[in-house]
Amino acid sequence: MTGHTARQCSSWILLSLLAISLAQMSGCAGKSTKARYSASSIGSSCYAKALPTAGEGGLAWGDTLSMARKKSLDNCMRYAGRSGGTPDTCQVVLAECKH
Template sequence: MAGKTTRQCLSWVLLSLLAINLALTAGCAGKPATARYSASSVGSSCYAKALPTAGEGGLAWGSTLSMARQKSLDNCIRYAGRSGGTPNTCQVVLSECKH
């Protein structure tokens, strides 16, 4: 008789944990996704985008326009090389500072 009570108690505990887990998961499901790189751009007011003729380009933020341009070129070279593109053709196509 004691074994049956223990099993019932264990099943209630497991069901309760499952219900709590589902409630917490459902609560987080409605939140919008945030970009992974948003924290790195806090305080940076300038951005630049560089693109190669083939492959992936690079977008970067910086505190000055020249810093953003250099970072975007570095990112373009890195990403174009990884994506099978042409890293030696990277050029900054857009750069500006927010006011």
């Protein structure tokens, strides 16, 4: 009878630990989602996209249009070089600011 009670107690403890860990994980998931949305609304309002003739391009955000254009060109050159493309042919194809 003592062995049967010990097994019941240990399974109850394991179930409790599982429930606690699941509750903590769901609480953390809710907090990170909320933080992500609030952080994205604070960001820069201008963006630019630069593309090479071959390879991957770059998209970047900046506080000003010129900053976004410069960052996107830098990203384009980096990504085009990594993807076997042509970094010297990067050009900004889209640049605008949200209002």
